Amino acid sequence: MKILVCISVVPDTTTKISFTDNNTRFNNQGVQYIINPYDELALTRAMELAEASNGTVHVIHVGTADSEASIRKALSIGAHEAIRVNAEPADAQFVAAQIAAVAQNAGYDLILTGRESIDYNGGAVCGLLGQLLGIPSVNVASKIDVSAGTATVEHDIDGGREVVTVQLPAVISAQKDLCEPRIPNMRGIMAARTKPLQITEPGAATAASGYVAFELPAPKQGVKLIDAENPAELLYLLRNEAKVI
Amino acid sequence: MSIIVFAETTETGYKKSSLEAVTVAREIANRTQAGPVVAVVNGQASDAASLGNYGADEVLVLPGSATHSPDAAAAMLAELARNKNAATVIISNNYTGKSIAPAVATTLNASLATNVIDYPDTSAGYKVKRGVFSGKAFAWVELKQPVKVLAITPNSFEIRESGGSATVADAGVQVAGSRLQIQSVNKVTGKIPLTEAEIVVSGGRGMKGPENWGMIEDLAKALGAATACSKPVSDMGWRSHSEHVGQTGITIKPNLYIAIGISGAIQHLAGVSSSKVIVAINKDPEAPFFKAADYGIVGDAFEVLPKLIAAATATSH
Numbered sequence: 223m224k225i226l227v228c229i230s231v232v233p234d235t236t237t238k239i240s241f242t243d244n245n246t247r248f249n250n251q252g253v254q255y256i257i258n259p260y261d262e263l264a265l266t267r268a269m270e271l272a273e274a275s276n277g278t279v280h281v282i283h284v285g286t287a288d289s290e291a292s293i294r295k296a297l298s299i300g301a302h303e304a305i306r307v308n309a310e311p312a313d314a315q316f317v318a319a320q321i322a323a324v325a326q327n328a329g330y331d332l333i334l335t336g337r338e339s340i341d342y343n344g345g346a347v348c349g350l351l352g353q354l355l356g357i358p359s360v361n362v363a364s365k366i367d368v369s370a371g372t373a374t375v376e377h378d379i380d381g382g383r384e385v386v387t388v389q390l391p392a393v394i395s396a397q398k399d400l401c402e403p404r405i406p407n408m409r410g411i412m413a414a415r416t417k418p419l420q421i422t423e424p425g426a427a428t429a430a431s432g433y434v435a436f437e438l439p440a441p442k443q444g445v446k447l448i449d450a451e452n453p454a455e456l457l458y459l460l461r462n463e464a465k466v467i
Numbered sequence: 468m469s470i471i472v473f474a475e476t477t478e479t480g481y482k483k484s485s486l487e488a489v490t491v492a493r494e495i496a497n498r499t500q501a502g503p504v505v506a507v508v509n510g511q512a513s514d515a516a517s518l519g520n521y522g523a524d525e526v527l528v529l530p531g532s533a534t535h536s537p538d539a540a541a542a543m544l545a546e547l548a549r550n551k552n553a554a555t556v557i558i559s560n561n562y563t564g565k566s567i568a569p570a571v572a573t574t575l576n577a578s579l580a581t582n583v584i585d586y587p588d589t590s591a592g593y594k595v596k597r598g599v600f601s602g603k604a605f606a607w608v609e610l611k612q613p614v615k616v617l618a619i620t621p622n623s624f625e626i627r628e629s630g631g632s633a634t635v636a637d638a639g640v641q642v643a644g645s646r647l648q649i650q651s652v653n654k655v656t657g658k659i660p661l662t663e664a665e666i667v668v669s670g671g672r673g674m675k676g677p678e679n680w681g682m683i684e685d686l687a688k689a690l691g692a693a694t695a696c697s698k699p700v701s702d703m704g705w706r707s708h709s710e711h712v713g714q715t716g717i718t719i720k721p722n723l724y725i726a727i728g729i730s731g732a733i734q735h736l737a738g739v740s741s742s743k744v745i746v747a748i749n750k751d752p753e754a755p756f757f758k759a760a761d762y763g764i765v766g767d768a769f770e771v772l773p774k775l776i777a778a779a780t781a782t783s784h
């Protein structure tokens with residue numbers, strides 16, 4: 223089985239978010255970048271599925287050379303090859319179009335993404351890829367098993383979970399519960415140094431949107447403390463002051 | 468130029484998020500002098516005409532089974548959007564909506580924006596406000612294609628009843644096939660869906676163990692709230708993963724979020740900080756949650772909760 227895993231590179235989850243240039247750009251000063259946590263789950267599950275079927279795993283990332291440390295990490299976790307499309311990932315539609323251009327006719331049986339990237343929270347790449355490539359897509363999977371060209375997927379739906387089967391090739395987005403993310407070991411790190419990392423220039427697609435400004439939530443006014451002996455006071459305030467109950 | 472809105476109905480009527488979506492479609496139609504507002508209904512449409520009250524001019528009911536899989540619904544929705552010369556397609560940013568919106572946008576060669584939390588700014592171009600960095604910030608995004616597909620976040624828009632009425636018809640499209648074969652469905656019934664809940668009561672590791680969740684549920688019941696939890700709580704299997712909120716869980720924005728025995732780590736706050744009012748109950752006065760909260764009680768949850776539940780139950784009738 224040949225699997226493609228789409229990797230996005232995002233600020234570490236502890237990052238304090240701020241903006242520069244008059245709130246038009248994310249301030250990346252001192253920010254640590256990591257593989258998007260959901261994509262790490264996708265990659266780990268891809269490795270497990272590939273190992274069980276003597277398959278191969280490729281990772282693809284749309285982004286600049288700044289992301290190469292994260293791509294190498296994906297290789298050290300076990301991916302066999304990496305592809306970087308050399309372009310700013312302007313929006314989900316641009317990213318999906320670039321990945322689709324690479325994946326078209328490349329013979330992947332399965333394409334995995336994360337359920338969303340934790341920076342821009344689009345959650346759209348999986349569905350976009352499915353439509354662009356004309357293959358089924360399943361969002362937010364917590365279990366993926368493959369046998370005889372069919373994937374059985376447990377995934378979230380509104381108000382619960384559902385198990386569906388789809389014919390491969392298909393694109394599926396990963397969420398927690400799918401597996402425990404793998405941590406690279408020394409051998410993996412050594413091997414990653416010599417694994418192929420192919421850099422391709424972007425295709426013609428243009429972004430359908432553009433970020434023009436950012437805002438931070440209004441700061442809280444400060445907490446109003448209520449005596450622990452008299453929690454009824456809290457209800458009074460929620461009802462009459464905040465008017466939320 | 469019409470505005471198309473996707474509305475889902477269930478056994479108990481329209482989803483709240485769908486009524487929000489119809490309201491948004493009406494308001495955008497008014498502001499941009501577009502129209503009519505065409506609501507496309509997926510599900511049991513016995514109450515189809517009632518969407519007129521929220522601003523729909525026409526209601527089109529998808530043919531075939533009561534609810535279609537996302538891929539089939541997307542294909543039919545895109546076809547109708549084309550037939551109706553839609554300028555904007557509005558879909559809820561829930562699981563179903565997020566499975567549909569990308570396919571619709573691709574088919575229509577439209578700009579897609581998910582996680583939209585406010586009305587578009589059309590004063591110059593077409594900008595929408597979305598939640599980014601898992602609730603830690605907002606972004607204004609310019610949508611460049613003539614057609615726009617907006618997936619709007621539940622609990623971000625107030626439902627408005629316009630008192631209007633709508634015509635109802637079959638959608639008149641061929642039933643699209645689905646490539647997803649559903650094997651089994653496991654829905655939690657009788658509970659308020661977390662993403663749509665106006666009040667959420669949430670417990671963390673400070674609750675000590677699953678056996679103590681009766682108190683969380685009792686408080687939720689008295690307040691008409693949904694229940695949630697922090698990541699370690701679902702990791703340890705004390706609560707179902709579907710209740711896990713935060714950066715790697717669900718992002719919610721209820722009117723009221725009550726955090727009990729949760730420290731307030733940045734990854735937790737990411738998923739809940741868009742809540743209108745936040746209450747923290749924690750025995751540690753230094754818990755970071757107090758910096759993100761509007762109201763707080765410094766105290767032991769095991770002493771505070773019984774009193775709070777008693778008071779809430781006494782006034783809930």
Ligand SMILES: Cc1cc2nc3c(=O)[nH]c(=O)nc-3n(C[C@H](O)[C@H](O)[C@H](O)COP(=O)(O)OP(=O)(O)OC[C@H]3O[C@@H](n4cnc5c(N)ncnc54)[C@H](O)[C@@H]3O)c2cc1C
Binds near residue numbers: 674
């Ligand atoms: C990549 C990454 C992603 C993450 N994503 C998420 C996420 O999505 N959601 C999430 O929640 N976390 C997430 N986390 C974990 C997060 O960093 C915290 O570890 C977690 O939120 C802590 O959960 P907690 O507050 O329940 O537990 P703790 O941090 O252990 O806090 C328990 C709190 O309970 C209080 N307490 C104890 N006993 C009592 C009592 N009797 N009465 C009242 N209060 C009491 C304590 O004072 C303490 O503040 C993530 C971490 C990482 C690294």
